[in-house]
Structure formats: structure tokens, C-alpha cells
Amino acid sequence: MVYTPEQQPVDTAFPDPMLPRLYRVEQVRREIRATCTLALVPDNGTTAFSFAPGQFTMLYVFGIGEIPISISGDPAQPHLLVHTVRAVGPVSQALQQLKRGDVIGVRGPFGSSWPIEDAKGSDVILVAGGLGLAPLRPALYALLSQREQYGRLCLLYGARTPQDVLYARELARWRGRFDLDVYVTVDSASTAWRGQVGVVTALLAKIPFDPANTVALVCGPEVMMRFTTRELQERGLSAVHIFVSMERNMKCALGFCGHCQFGPTFVCKDGPVLRYDRIQSWFGKREI
Amino acid sequence: MHVIERDALTALFVALRQRAFRLLGPTVRDGAIVYDELASPADLPQGWTDTQDGGTYRLVRRNDAALFGYAVGPHSWKQFLHPPTVRLWQAQRDGQSFHIRAEQPEQARFAFIGVRSCELHAIAIHDRIFLHDAYVDPVYRARRENLFIVAVNCGQAGGTCFCVSMHTGPKVTQGFDLALTELLTGERHYFVVETGTARGAEVLQDIPHRAATAAEEEAAAAVVARTATQMGRTLHTAGLQELLYRNIEHPRWDEVASRCLTCGNCTMVCPTCFCTTVTDTTDLTGAHAERWRQWDSCFTTDFSYIHGGSVRTSARSRYRHWLMHKLATWIDQFGTSGCVGCGRCITWCPVAIDITAEVDAIRTSEHRAAAEGKNDANA
Ligand SMILES: Cc1cc2nc3c(=O)[nH]c(=O)nc-3n(C[C@H](O)[C@H](O)[C@H](O)COP(=O)(O)OP(=O)(O)OC[C@H]3O[C@@H](n4cnc5c(N)ncnc54)[C@H](O)[C@@H]3O)c2cc1C
Ligand code: SF4
Ligand code: SF4
Ligand code: FES
Numbered sequence: 001m002v003y004t005p006e007q008q009p010v011d012t013a014f015p016d017p018m019l020p021r022l023y024r025v026e027q028v029r030r031e032i033r034a035t036c037t038l039a040l041v042p043d044n045g046t047t048a049f050s051f052a053p054g055q056f057t058m059l060y061v062f063g064i065g066e067i068p069i070s071i072s073g074d075p076a077q078p079h080l081l082v083h084t085v086r087a088v089g090p091v092s093q094a095l096q097q098l099k100r101g102d103v104i105g106v107r108g109p110f111g112s113s114w115p116i117e118d119a120k121g122s123d124v125i126l127v128a129g130g131l132g133l134a135p136l137r138p139a140l141y142a143l144l145s146q147r148e149q150y151g152r153l154c155l156l157y158g159a160r161t162p163q164d165v166l167y168a169r170e171l172a173r174w175r176g177r178f179d180l181d182v183y184v185t186v187d188s189a190s191t192a193w194r195g196q197v198g199v200v201t202a203l204l205a206k207i208p209f210d211p212a213n214t215v216a217l218v219c220g221p222e223v224m225m226r227f228t229t230r231e232l233q234e235r236g237l238s239a240v241h242i243f244v245s246m247e248r249n250m251k252c253a254l255g256f257c258g259h260c261q262f263g264p265t266f267v268c269k270d271g272p273v274l275r276y277d278r279i280q281s282w283f284g285k286r287e288i
Numbered sequence: 289m290h291v292i293e294r295d296a297l298t299a300l301f302v303a304l305r306q307r308a309f310r311l312l313g314p315t316v317r318d319g320a321i322v323y324d325e326l327a328s329p330a331d332l333p334q335g336w337t338d339t340q341d342g343g344t345y346r347l348v349r350r351n352d353a354a355l356f357g358y359a360v361g362p363h364s365w366k367q368f369l370h371p372p373t374v375r376l377w378q379a380q381r382d383g384q385s386f387h388i389r390a391e392q393p394e395q396a397r398f399a400f401i402g403v404r405s406c407e408l409h410a411i412a413i414h415d416r417i418f419l420h421d422a423y424v425d426p427v428y429r430a431r432r433e434n435l436f437i438v439a440v441n442c443g444q445a446g447g448t449c450f451c452v453s454m455h456t457g458p459k460v461t462q463g464f465d466l467a468l469t470e471l472l473t474g475e476r477h478y479f480v481v482e483t484g485t486a487r488g489a490e491v492l493q494d495i496p497h498r499a500a501t502a503a504e505e506e507a508a509a510a511v512v513a514r515t516a517t518q519m520g521r522t523l524h525t526a527g528l529q530e531l532l533y534r535n536i537e538h539p540r541w542d543e544v545a546s547r548c549l550t551c552g553n554c555t556m557v558c559p560t561c562f563c564t565t566v567t568d569t570t571d572l573t574g575a576h577a578e579r580w581r582q583w584d585s586c587f588t589t590d591f592s593y594i595h596g597g598s599v600r601t602s603a604r605s606r607y608r609h610w611l612m613h614k615l616a617t618w619i620d621q622f623g624t625s626g627c628v629g630c631g632r633c634i635t636w637c638p639v640a641i642d643i644t645a646e647v648d649a650i651r652t653s654e655h656r657a658a659a660e661g662k663n664d665a666n667a
């Protein structure tokens with residue numbers, strides 16, 4: 001089986017790719033520490049766009065700046081554009097402070113997406129670390145919406161502490177399903193935590209899979225992805241069955257600014273979802 | 289091919305100006321030949337040449353009245369097609385919302401006078417990035433679309449030139465409207481002209497010209513043939529991409545980093561370096577916002593910043609990124625080398641770091657290692 005990340009067609013209805021479109025904040029949901037989920041709707045005169053799981057947008061806060069954020073909502077409901085943002089600096093902080101009715105700028109959607117189509121007929125393992133669950137959530141929505149098309153579905157999720165478990169209620173709901181295996185682990189916890197403690201790669205040891213018929217979607221901090229890809233390969237999964245979502249500094253998302261280069265890869269247009277064999281030779285190297 | 293006399297150059301300027309072109313080309317300023325507005329052929333660097341080497345550039349008087357008798361200077365045409373700073377849009381606050389006003393990029397009518405072959409290749413590389421990839425840059429397109437190019441075959445190579453190695457010169461072969469070869473023989477000063485487009489041929493009709501004789505064509509061919517033998521530098525390109533990919537951890541990167549000031553001069557003068565950053569600003573009232581785009585350099589640490597740190601903190605990794613991009617990853621990205629062999633980065637590096645020498649050092653060390661390996665095997 002050959003899987004490839006899906007390259008999405010460029011939206012030609014919008015002639016100037018550098019111009020943000022206006023979106024209104026419909027709902028702000030506080031998530032874990034310093035993190036919120038924003039549901040956006042097109043402002044008057046703006047037309048909604050559809051997106052594929054794994055794609056991202058550039059969010060602009062008036063006068064502050066613009067940053068890349070993955071779409072974390074349901075691709076079947078494109079009129080509600082959902083993003084989950086952690087505050088780490090000026091723009092992501094300003095995004096936390098938005099209230100219902102505020103308007104922000106959105107460019108996109110950009111980039112490649114998870115191989116949802118190609119994975120039909122296969123088992124799918126999703127491995128998420130920390131906020132990396134956000135870009136994988138649209139993939140999970142898409143897989144579950146056509147559940148009968150896939151073999152075994154398995155979500156492995158690692159967070160720092162129990163307080164850092166993102167989308168906890170939704171995870172609990174998924175856990176209740178008979179057609180989806182959900183494993184959650186935390187790096188450290190007090191004794192009150194009754195779940196698994198340890199790194200996410202340790203969860204991999206728990207699950208049996210047939211390397212010939214499995215595809216893995218991996219998103220999280222780079223070190224976590226490094227250990228995960230290594231473990232998956234040791235378990236016999238070929239690099240062409242492994243997908244990772246990369247992060248690099250981005251100033252344009254159009255292939256113009258050069259900031260997102262990772263070796264020969266432009267993360268904004270070749271990625272962010274990349275088949276592992278395409279980047280493997282660069283992946284472990286320092287300061288690429 | 290055609291011939292125009294030296295004095296007919298004025299007619300060329302007039303013909304282009306009549307077609308509403310803004311003429312840009314080489315002129316002497318502050319001790320260097322730069323690209324700027326040209327009012328008439330009198331603004332061209334007549335009788336000047338340059339001597340160039342690693343970290344040095346000097347203007348020198350020629351003993352003739354050649355108009356194009358020098359190599360490339362610190363400027364490249366990218367400053368006109370891909371401007372150093374440009375406003376992308378403005379926005380005005382309106383309660384919880386705001387309005388965005390798109391910038392209407394003016395449809396420029398540039399005529400570049402005196403574009404060298406390596407520079408035509410650099411423009412073709414930018415076309416690939418800004419016009420023929422997934423997205424089109426409206427700023428570049430507005431400046432590129434009407435561009436008229438008067439190219440010049442180089443009459444002498446600069447001390448840091450290596451276009452022959454890169455197959456990008458010195459003979460002009462593509463992407464021009466008119467191409468000139470300057471000839472000075474005894475009392476005669478004339479240009480052999482080749483037309484590259486119908487537009488170029490049409491402009492030529494307005495200029496006193498005649499068909500070139502076989503002898504004149506031969507003389508013109510001899511000029512570029514001689515220049516090709518004068519290259520100041522050579523870059524050995526055989527297996528270059530693989531060589532670099534094999535040597536991502538080579539100690540030479542540490543050695544060059546100990547000299548590199550990470551000043552970014554090389555990226556500013558390079559005709560193909562295209563990286564930019566954006567700045568979002570507001571006025572004092574906070575009601576008016578703008579986004580500007582500026583040239584950026586991969587030699588800054590900010591360039592690769594992500595959450596709490598930069599990816600490329602060491603000078604080693606930043607120089608490596610730059611050289612690898614020029615000579616190796618660019619080929620994967622765009623199908624050509626990112627270096628056209630113009631030599632600017634060598635000339636304008638304050639500490640004379642030389643891209644050709646860096647490659648040679650890595651190549652030689654591999655040869656040496658291989659030879660020693662063989663000797664060990666024989667022993
Ligand atoms: C494809 C992609 C998807 C992303 N998805 C999410 C998401 O779903 N949720 C989320 O919270 N964060 C996400 N990030 C990270 C997010 O873009 C950064 O946290 C954000 O840029 C920080 O900007 P700042 O101004 O708040 O802070 P600062 O850290 O002060 O950033 C200053 C500048 O550095 C750059 N920068 C800093 N960190 C990053 C980073 N990690 N990645 C890229 N550029 C960075 C930006 O250009 C920013 O303008 C994603 C990044 C990428 C590349
Ligand atoms: S890398 Fe140096 S020699 Fe090559 S095109 Fe750029 S400035 Fe010219
Ligand atoms: S190579 Fe030379 S010009 Fe380029 S950043 Fe280093 S010191 Fe500056
Ligand atoms: S973000 Fe600008 S080139 Fe990728």
C-alpha cells in the first residue's frame with residue numbers, strides 16, 4: 001500500500017494570497033493552561049472555505065501580528081473554523097484575549113493534509129504529544145465519519161501532566177467507543193491520577209499492529225516525533241507508512257519568505273504533513 | 289544580427305522612453321557601479337572598470353571609452369523587481385472589526401539597460417519562485433510583467449566571476465528583448481545587436497541600425513569567447529549536491545563559522561536570495577495598522593525562531609544553511625542551482641569568505657580521506 005500526503009488545490013477564488021479575510025469570533029472555549037479554542041465564522045462579505053485535516057491558516061490580530069495555527073475543527077463543518085491556540089508570545093497571547101464578536105484576519109487554508117483517502121482499508125494509529133492533538137483532531141473526525149472504511153483505529157496521546165490533557169471530555173467520549181482505542185499517558189502525575197504514566201512511545205508497546213497494513217499519523221514536539229518514528233520503525237513500520245506534521249517559523253505560508261525551510265522542504269507548501277521517508281535523512285540532524 | 293553605432297544609443301534611450309519605460313541601469317556612485325535611474329547614455333560608467341577579489345572592490349579608469357567594460361557591482365536587479373521594503377496592505381479599525389485596504393501595486397514599466405547573462409538567470413530563478421509556483425506574488429508580477437530587458441554580453445570577467453562553472457554565462461542566451469555586444473576597435477565604437485523578442489525588434493526599428501557583417505558577428509562572438517576564458521573563480525560542480533548532502537557534519541563548517549561575521553552581506557548582494565520577513569505596525573491611536581515586507585537574511589538568529597529558541601543558533605548552521613540552499617537544496621526545490629556565479633558574495637564579504645573555496649575545501653578533504661584510505665589498504 002502506498003500512502004501520500006494530500007496536496008490541496010490552491011484557492012483561486014481569492015486572487016491576492018497575502019490579504020487576510022475577515023472572520024468573527026463566534027465562541028471562545030478555555031481549554032487547559034494558557035490555551036483556548038476559537039470558533040470563527042466568516043464576517044459579513046467573507047465566504048467560507050473548506051479545508052482538509054492537517055491544514056493550517058495564518059491568523060492575524062489587528063496591529064499585533066500573524067501566526068500559523070492548525071485547524072482543529074471538523075472538516076465536515078467548514079462554516080465553523082476552529083483553532084486551538086496556546087499562549088507563548090505576543091500574537092498567541094492576543095488570540096487568548098479575544099471575545100465573542102471580535103474580528104480577526106485569516107489567510108488560508110495552507111499546506112498538505114493527512115492521507116485520509118489513501119488510508120482507507122488500513123489500520124490507522126494516531127500518535128499525539130501535547131498540543132499536537134489539535135492538528136490530529138480533524139483527522140480523527142474524518143476517520144470516524146467514515147468509520148466503516150478503516151480497519152482498527154487507535155489514538156495514543158501523551159501530555160506533560162493530567163492538567164495538560166487537551167480535549168479531556170472529548171477524549172473520555174472517544175474512549176467510550178468500541179470502534180476506537182484510546183490510550184492516554186502523562187509524563188508525571190500525583191498519586192490521584194489513575195492513568196498511565198510515561199512517555200507516549202511506551203504506549204506503542206501496548207498495541208499490536210500489522211506493519212504491512214498500518215499507517216501512522218504523528219504530531220507533537222520534534223523530540224517526541226523523533227522517538228515515535230524510531231519506535232514505529234523498530235516495530236516494522238516502513239517510513240512510507242509514517243506521517244509527521246512539522247513546525248517551522250513562517251512569515252508567508254506561500255513559499256515566498258524562505259523562513260520555513262527544513263533542508264529541501266518548504267514546510268508551508270510541501271508540508272506541514274510530510275511522509276517520513278521524504279525527510280528522514282534530515283530529521284535527526286541538529287540545527288537544520 | 290544588427291549593428292548600431294555608439295551614438296545611436298541615445299536613440300535607444302529615446303525609443304524606450306517614448307514607450308513610457310523608466311530606464312534603469314549602471315552608473316557610478318560612491319566609488320562603485322550601482323543600478324539607478326538613467327537619464328541618458330551619459331549616465332553610464334563610460335571609461336570605468338572594476339577590480340574585484342575576495343572582500344575588495346575598486347573602480348579603475350580604462351584606457352578606452354567603453355560603456356559596459358566592468359563586471360557586476362553591489363546592486364542587483366532584484367531591488368526593482370522584489371523591492372527591499374514594500375507595504376502589503378493597510379487596515380483601519382472599526383469597533384470590534386476592521387477593514388483591510390489592499391495595496392494596488394502600480395504596473396511598473398521598467399527598462400533594464402545592461403543586464404548580464406548571470407543576472408538574466410537570476411531573474412528567471414525569481415520568476416520560478418514568484419510567478420510559476422503554487423502562488424503568484426502580486427508585487428513581483430506588477431513589476432515584472434512589462435519589463436523590457438537590454439542585455440549585454442560581458443566583455444571582461446570580474447575577479448570573482450564563475451558563470452562558466454554555473455553554465456549561466458558569459459553569453460546571453462535567454463530572457464532578453466535586445467542583447468548588445470560592445471566593440472571598440474581603433475576608432476570605431478559600436479554594438480552588435482541581437483533581438484530576443486518581437487518587442488525588441490520593434491524598438492530596434494526606431495534606432496539607426498544595419499545588418500551586421502560576418503566579420504562583425506565574428507568579432508562579437510570572439511568577445512564572449514575571450515571573457516569565458518578569464519573567469520576569476522571556478523566552482524567544481526560535479527556531484528556537488530551529493531557532496532554537500534554527504535557532508536552536513538563536516539568540520540569545515542566550524543572553520544568557516546570561525547571567520548564568518550554572520551553580517552548577512554552575502555544574502556543582501558546575492559541576486560537570487562529572496563527571503564523576506566513581515567512587520568505588522570499600528571499608529572499611535574491604534575486605529576490604523578499596516579503590514580510591511582522587508583528583505584531578510586538567514587544569517588540572523590530570528591530567522592528560524594520557534595517557541596523559545598531558534599533552530600539555527602550557531603554561525604556554523606547558518607552559514608551551512610545558506611551555502612547548502614544556494615548549491616544543493618535549491619536544486620530539489622526549483623530544479624536549478626540557486627547560485628548563478630556572479631561572485632558578489634565573495635567580493636562583498638568583509639572577511640573574504642569564498643563560496644567556491646568552501647566547496648573546494650570539503651571536496652579536497654574527501655579526496656584526501658579517500659587517498660589515505662587507499663594507502664591504508666595498501667599498507
Ligand atoms: C504549521 C504550524 C501549525 C501550528 N499550529 C499551532 C496550533 O494549532 N496551536 C498553537 O498554539 N500553535 C501552533 N503553532 C505554533 C504557533 O505558530 C506559534 O506558537 C506562534 O507562532 C507563536 O507566536 P507568538 O507571536 O505568540 O509568539 P513568539 O514566540 O514571540 O513568536 C514570535 C514569532 O516567531 C515565530 N514563531 C514562534 N514560535 C513558532 C512556532 N512554534 N512555529 C512557527 N513560528 C513560530 C512567529 O513568526 C512569531 O510571529 C503552529 C505552527 C506551525 C508552523
Ligand atoms: S551565491 Fe554568490 S556567486 Fe552565487 S549568485 Fe549569490 S552572490 Fe552570486
Ligand atoms: S559569509 Fe561573509 S558576507 Fe556572508 S554573512 Fe558571513 S561574513 Fe557576512
Ligand atoms: S512560510 Fe514563507 S516560505 Fe514557507
